[in-house]
Amino acid sequence: MTNQERELKGDGGLEELEHGFRWGDVDELLADLPDGSDLRPAIPALTRDQRELIARLVDGFADRRAFLEWAQDAVVLTLGELGGSWVRSRAFTGVDMSVLLTGPERAQWAPDDDPLPPRAAKRVRLGVASLDVLPACVDAHRHLRWSATEYTNQDGDGEGVQEVPDPTSQRHPAMRPALTEIDEKQGWALRSLLDGFRSEDAVLAWFQVLNEAAYAEVPGELATRVLVEEPDTLALLVTANGDPREGRFFRESFAAEYILPAFARAAREVSDRAGEQASDETRTDHSPIRYK
Amino acid sequence: MSLQGLSQADSEAEVRRQLEAVTAPHESSRQARPDAARRLHNDGERIYKDFNIQPFHKYLWRNEQRGKNVASYPSAWVGALLHLEERELELLEALRDDGVQYEPGSPRVEHPALEEIWEETPLRAKTLEWVAADDGYRTGKKAKGSTTVDCFTAGGTDLQIYGEPGSGKTTLAEFVALTKQQLNNETVIWADSLDSSLTSERCEWVLYAPYTTVAVPAHVDVEVTVHPKAPGVSSFRVELEEIVRDVLEYESPLDLVRQLEPGQFYVTYPDPTFAGCEDVSSFAYHSPGVVDRDAEGAPNSVTPPNHWWFAFWAARVTHDEFLHWTTLLLDEAGNLLDPDASKDEHQTYQKLVWFMEKFADARKKGVSLDTMTHAITEIHEKTRRKQRRWLTMNGTAPPLGKTLPGEKTCPMKIDYTTDMDKGEAQVWTTKNYASINWPNLKRGVRLDAEIDVSFSVPGVDA
Numbered sequence: 036m037t038n039q040e041r042e043l044k045g046d047g048g049l050e051e052l053e054h055g056f057r058w059g060d061v062d063e064l065l066a067d068l069p070d071g072s073d074l075r076p077a078i079p080a081l082t083r084d085q086r087e088l089i090a091r092l093v094d095g096f097a098d099r100r101a102f103l104e105w106a107q108d109a110v111v112l113t114l115g116e117l118g119g120s121w122v123r124s125r126a127f128t129g130v131d132m133s134v135l136l137t138g139p140e141r142a143q144w145a146p147d148d149d150p151l152p153p154r155a156a157k158r159v160r161l162g163v164a165s166l167d168v169l170p171a172c173v174d175a176h177r178h179l180r181w182s183a184t185e186y187t188n189q190d191g192d193g194e195g196v197q198e199v200p201d202p203t204s205q206r207h208p209a210m211r212p213a214l215t216e217i218d219e220k221q222g223w224a225l226r227s228l229l230d231g232f233r234s235e236d237a238v239l240a241w242f243q244v245l246n247e248a249a250y251a252e253v254p255g256e257l258a259t260r261v262l263v264e265e266p267d268t269l270a271l272l273v274t275a276n277g278d279p280r281e282g283r284f285f286r287e288s289f290a291a292e293y294i295l296p297a298f299a300r301a302a303r304e305v306s307d308r309a310g311e312q313a314s315d316e317t318r319t320d321h322s323p324i325r326y327k
Numbered sequence: 328m329s330l331q332g333l334s335q336a337d338s339e340a341e342v343r344r345q346l347e348a349v350t351a352p353h354e355s356s357r358q359a360r361p362d363a364a365r366r367l368h369n370d371g372e373r374i375y376k377d378f379n380i381q382p383f384h385k386y387l388w389r390n391e392q393r394g395k396n397v398a399s400y401p402s403a404w405v406g407a408l409l410h411l412e413e414r415e416l417e418l419l420e421a422l423r424d425d426g427v428q429y430e431p432g433s434p435r436v437e438h439p440a441l442e443e444i445w446e447e448t449p450l451r452a453k454t455l456e457w458v459a460a461d462d463g464y465r466t467g468k469k470a471k472g473s474t475t476v477d478c479f480t481a482g483g484t485d486l487q488i489y490g491e492p493g494s495g496k497t498t499l500a501e502f503v504a505l506t507k508q509q510l511n512n513e514t515v516i517w518a519d520s521l522d523s524s525l526t527s528e529r530c531e532w533v534l535y536a537p538y539t540t541v542a543v544p545a546h547v548d549v550e551v552t553v554h555p556k557a558p559g560v561s562s563f564r565v566e567l568e569e570i571v572r573d574v575l576e577y578e579s580p581l582d583l584v585r586q587l588e589p590g591q592f593y594v595t596y597p598d599p600t601f602a603g604c605e606d607v608s609s610f611a612y613h614s615p616g617v618v619d620r621d622a623e624g625a626p627n628s629v630t631p632p633n634h635w636w637f638a639f640w641a642a643r644v645t646h647d648e649f650l651h652w653t654t655l656l657l658d659e660a661g662n663l664l665d666p667d668a669s670k671d672e673h674q675t676y677q678k679l680v681w682f683m684e685k686f687a688d689a690r691k692k693g694v695s696l697d698t699m700t701h702a703i704t705e706i707h708e709k710t711r712r713k714q715r716r717w718l719t720m721n722g723t724a725p726p727l728g729k730t731l732p733g734e735k736t737c738p739m740k741i742d743y744t745t746d747m748d749k750g751e752a753q754v755w756t757t758k759n760y761a762s763i764n765w766p767n768l769k770r771g772v773r774l775d776a777e778i779d780v781s782f783s784v785p786g787v788d789a
Binding site (some may be wrong): 184186200311312313321322323324325326327 | 380381386389390393395396397398740741742743751761762763764765766
């Protein structure tokens with residue numbers, strides 16, 4: 036991850052960085068939550084995922100690529116409320132990058148090559164989380180709150196409540212498999228782009244998958260521009276003949292400019308229509324044992 | 328099994344050998360010898376052993392250990408298979424309050440009140456022991472005051488099984504039959520269907536043949552043809568008696584009811600001449616002999632043979648000639664309970680309405696109706712209103728969020744069944760549901776052939 040000192044928590048919980056998210060304090064606070072059952076488990080399931088998202092932001096990112104990969108997770112987990120323009124602004128603003136990044140790169144981004152000391156940088160990241168990311172999370176919840184399924188008691192003949200899915204072990208964001216589907220495709224598309232392509236044909240094929248990952252939110256003419264009209268762009272995407280220094284930077288910028296905003300729109304569209312499905316990671320499924 | 332057994336039978340002699348092995352009758356049960364003086368076991372106590380599967384109460388207990396909802400929400404599946412009389416419900420409540428224990432390791436029951444049942448039907452007694460052995464912590468999320476016996480109502484039940492071809496409905500039907508025979512010593516009637524040429528193609532009950540009585544109308548000719556699968560081997564005829572344990576001939580629906588035995592499995596074919604139908608059912612049944620397109624006042628078309636089942640329903644439900652637990656297994660139920668039924672010259676719609684009005688009586692008389700269709704909507708809406716239990720097969724989505732006829736909805740919020748494998752399904756009432764499975768029934772014998780049964784009415788063109 037980063038080259039900072041690490042302290043592992045004594046009980047083997049999430050790692051705490053020296054200038055990162057204080058999981059220990061957070062867990063202690065949350066341990067006190069009332070123990071009732073969650074009638075709409077999709078909501079606390081999303082909260083859990085969003086908490087980790089915020090923690091990663093507060094921890095900071097090794098490099099710009101790591102930030103973009105986080106941003107892809109963020110647009111899905113905020114159901115598109117943290118949008119493309121926010122990501123784009125952060126990725127292109129020097130002082131923002133110098134604060135969000137914790138690796139050696141941060142110096143290059145900072146004004147006068149003089150980045151903030153780590154502790155101050157962390158405080159700024161906390162500010163970013165609360166000013167920008169948290170409201171996006173709240174907006175996501177506002178969209179989710181009434182479409183999240185309520186698993187109510189069966190009243191009447193008193194046979195008791197059917198199992199309410201456990202929010203702490205759900206696989207899908209907000210318990211919507213459709214979001215896992217686009218999350219996985221988007222993650223793949225982003226990584227492929229940032230890694231660079233071996234040929235134009237690969238770029239062409241990638242655009243097709245991109246269309247699925249972004250639910251057709253990427254404008255159609257982007258592919259034409261890249262493959263036909265702008266040979267310089269294409270040259271920086273294809274790394275088979277060598278990857279100049281600016282290639283990596285270019286691909287990251289390309290992602291921030293065109294791809295991530297489309298991903299955010301897609302997440303928004305999908306979450307509005309997605310169906311809910313419980314899938315406990317621990318797989319307490321109902322399937323009876325084999326009838327032998 | 329030798330390698331010889333792995334290759335397909337490729338001569339008539341080999342197929343005949345297989346046929347003999349597959350259909351060798353089980354002769355030592357009470358159902359095989361109803362007149363035997365001494366006490367014999369029931370078919371239901373043997374069939375499951377023949378298929379090498381565990382008794383149902385063991386399956387329930389093992390699933391209960393793992394908190395599976397087939398055991399913790401028994402009204403879904405257990406309620407579909409185990410039938411109880413009112414006095415038995417009272418007995419079970421008393422046993423429960425007495426703190427009866429279910430002992431998984433022993434086939435015997437401990438409590439004296441169950442001994443008598445155990446003498447007659449040991450597996451039923453053991454299952455009742457499981458039902459009663461509930462201290463309030465089995466069902467649901469430890470909902471106090473709600474126990475397994477509370478999930479039952481007395482009398483017969485209904486179940487609509489629906490799913491695509493290939494999902495394993497036939498095996499499931501066989502499993503339901505053998506389990507009901509095991510638990511209730513139930514008389515199971517498999518309503519085999521005849522097409523318009525009065526043929527039942529590719530009979531699916533052949534593995535069950537050692538325990539099967541085929542019931543056929545008395546004055547109709549039957550032909551059984553064996554079609555070997557191997558190319559180049561021609562089809563050949565056999566006698567019906569050769570391939571099942573018993574053949575029963577009935578003169579009328581009431582005559583069939585009078586001949587029924589408790590605990591017996593019947594593959595039953597309807598009578599295309601409708602002999603005796605108008606005695607029990609006051610609707611129109613036009614047999615081939617009376618149809619004449621040109622004569623005035625005569626019916627124009629022959630009543631479909633399936634209508635015979637309406638008359639059988641009347642005979643079993645409205646005449647108290649046989650009151651033992653009876654299940655009617657109706658495949659392709661949409662052919663009988665047709666959503667497009669009309670008030671035609673066969674009074675199809677009227678028969679259907681009457682059939683459903685008798686549903687409550689049927690339950691009280693210990694009759695259960697298990698129907699099988701491809702889609703849930705394949706049965707007439709009037710019938711669907713009365714439905715209380717459904718089974719969604721693997722590969723089919725349940726009607727989440729949809730209102731079913733009779734203002735009913737399914738209790739699930741999530742689709743479990745679409746991704747299920749063959750041999751799995753979900754059973755549900757309007758209140759509760761359970762994921763279930765059943766074994767792939769194999770007996771270590773194989774038949775590399777298909778069997779057709781066809782009928783012809785003497786004196787009438789086929």
